[in-house]
Amino acid sequence: MSPTHTQVTTPPADLDPCGREDHPDCGIRDVLDRIGDKWSVLVIVELASGPRRFRELQRAIDGISQRMLTLTVRRLERDGLILRTVYPTVPAQVDYRLTDTGADLTHLVKALADWSLAHRTVIAKARHQYDRIHPDHDIR
Amino acid sequence: MSPTHTQVTTPPADLDPCGREDHPDCGIRDVLDRIGDKWSVLVIVELASGPRRFRELQRAIDGISQRMLTLTVRRLERDGLILRTVYPTVPAQVDYRLTDTGADLTHLVKALADWSLAHRTVIAKARHQYDRIHPDHDIR
DNA sequence: CGGCATCCGAAACGATACTG
DNA sequence: CAGTATCGTTTCGGATGCCG
Numbered sequence: 001m002s003p004t005h006t007q008v009t010t011p012p013a014d015l016d017p018c019g020r021e022d023h024p025d026c027g028i029r030d031v032l033d034r035i036g037d038k039w040s041v042l043v044i045v046e047l048a049s050g051p052r053r054f055r056e057l058q059r060a061i062d063g064i065s066q067r068m069l070t071l072t073v074r075r076l077e078r079d080g081l082i083l084r085t086v087y088p089t090v091p092a093q094v095d096y097r098l099t100d101t102g103a104d105l106t107h108l109v110k111a112l113a114d115w116s117l118a119h120r121t122v123i124a125k126a127r128h129q130y131d132r133i134h135p136d137h138d139i140r
Numbered sequence: 141m142s143p144t145h146t147q148v149t150t151p152p153a154d155l156d157p158c159g160r161e162d163h164p165d166c167g168i169r170d171v172l173d174r175i176g177d178k179w180s181v182l183v184i185v186e187l188a189s190g191p192r193r194f195r196e197l198q199r200a201i202d203g204i205s206q207r208m209l210t211l212t213v214r215r216l217e218r219d220g221l222i223l224r225t226v227y228p229t230v231p232a233q234v235d236y237r238l239t240d241t242g243a244d245l246t247h248l249v250k251a252l253a254d255w256s257l258a259h260r261t262v263i264a265k266a267r268h269q270y271d272r273i274h275p276d277h278d279i280r
Numbered sequence: 281c282g283g284c285a286t287c288c289g290a291a292a293c294g295a296t297a298c299t300g
Numbered sequence: 301c302a303g304t305a306t307c308g309t310t311t312c313g314g315a316t317g318c319c320g
Contacts, residue, residue, distance in 0.1 A: 029178070031256035031263055036176040038169070054302050065294055070303065074279050080266025091301040092300075101262060108248070108255055115248055116171035122241060123171060126220025139214050194282055205314055210283065231281040232320075 034079055039064055039072040041109055044098070047082060048106045051097040081105060174219055179204055179212040181249055184238070187222060188246045191237040221245060 034040055039061070046052060046060045058069050073096055076082040081102035087093040098106060131137070174180055179201070186192060186200050198209050213236055216222040221242035227233040238246060271277070 028253055028256045028260065031260055032181055032252065033178060035252065035256075036178050036181070038173060038176050041172055041176070066303080067295085068293065071279070071293095074277070078267055078270040078277075078279055079263050080269075081263075086302095089301095090300090092303080094302060101259060101266075105255065105259075108252055111248055111251070112172065112175060113168055115245065116168045116175075119241060119245075120168065120171055123219050123221075126241075127218055129220075130218040137214075137218075139211070139218055206283080207315090208313065211313090226282095229281095230320090232283080234282060 031079075034075060034081075035105075035109070037072065037075075039068055040076060041112070043069075043072055043076060043096075044081070044102065044106060044109050045113060047096060047098050047102070048110065051095045053093065053095050057096065076102070171219075174215060174221075175245075175249070177212065177215075179208055180216060181252070183209075183212055183216060183236075184221070184242065184246060184249050185253060187236060187238050187242070188250065191235045193233065193235050197236065216242070 042061050042064070043057060046057060052060065054069070054073075057073070058064060058066060061069070064072075073082065073084065077084045077096075080099055082096050083099050085095050085097070087095075182201050182204070183197060186197060192200065194209070194213075197213070198204060198206060201209070204212075213222060213224065217224045217236075220239055222236050223239050225235050225237070227235075
């Protein structure tokens with residue numbers, strides 16, 4: 001039996017969720033919210049190395065709860081960034097992989113991760129500096 | 141009188157907040173959390189066009205409350221990504237601009253914004269598709 | 281103008297228990 | 301294994317009022 005999945009066949013490209021091409025902040029928000037999510041980025045990075053099963057993801061992404069992993073992959077699937085494939089075995093087996101769109105996004109996400117890695121020392125330093133100058137702040 | 145600001149002179153680069161160079165997810169988290177914040181990205185994008193005053197930022201970033209703008213710029217300042225300059229005038233005048241580190245990050249953030257703009261139609265389509273197939277979901 | 285302090289409802293998240 | 305459902309807690313974020 002062939003696996004069940006939810007891939008979109010080939011959407012004809014139209015439909016403007018905003019209607020205003022001249023307004024940059026318009027649809028950006030939604031997409032950025034997804035990227036903005038801490039877990040989404042980590043899932044994407046993990047899947048960049050290849051397909052993963054649910055538990056593999058959970059083990060790889062240290063600290064994520066099962067609930068959050070479920071929500072995260074659902075949202076990414078809904079956005080068409082990852083593909084969820086269910087194999088009708090017992091027990092159930094599901095794997096997740098990036099779609100073409102998701103793989104494309106990976107480059108940017110990786111660039112961000114690399115930048116973070118490259119600058120974390122400088123940023124940590126800046127934070128300590130700030131905390132010394134402003135001994136009592138509520139930030140974070 | 142010269143303006144008061146909180147710029148860090150030139151921190152000698154050392155200090156590893158994690159201690160494990162081989163663990164990619166380590167310091168990444170903190171930095172990504174900042175980028176992950178919806179408002180941070182919008183502030184950075186806005187400041188990429190040049191220095192802005194508090195009210196200018198608030199007006200430019202449609203929808204942000206004064207509270208969140210304050211918190212956002214404080215955090216970005218703490219991370220050394222933006223520079224806050226207070227001019228001792230009456231009434232007070234404050235401007236914000238990107239530091240070198242922040243300006244560097246701008247390229248990546250803009251790339252993300254561009255990607256979002258370029259793919260928002262496809263993503264919106266994917267979402268509608270998903271919502272048709274899964275009529276009742278709690279996602280988002 | 282550029283904030284800060286406080287209150288309060290909403291949303292996010294984690295832990296736990298249960299299911300096909 | 302791969303979830304769903306529920307609950308309690310924490311955090312977020314907007315509204316409001318006051319201040320230098």
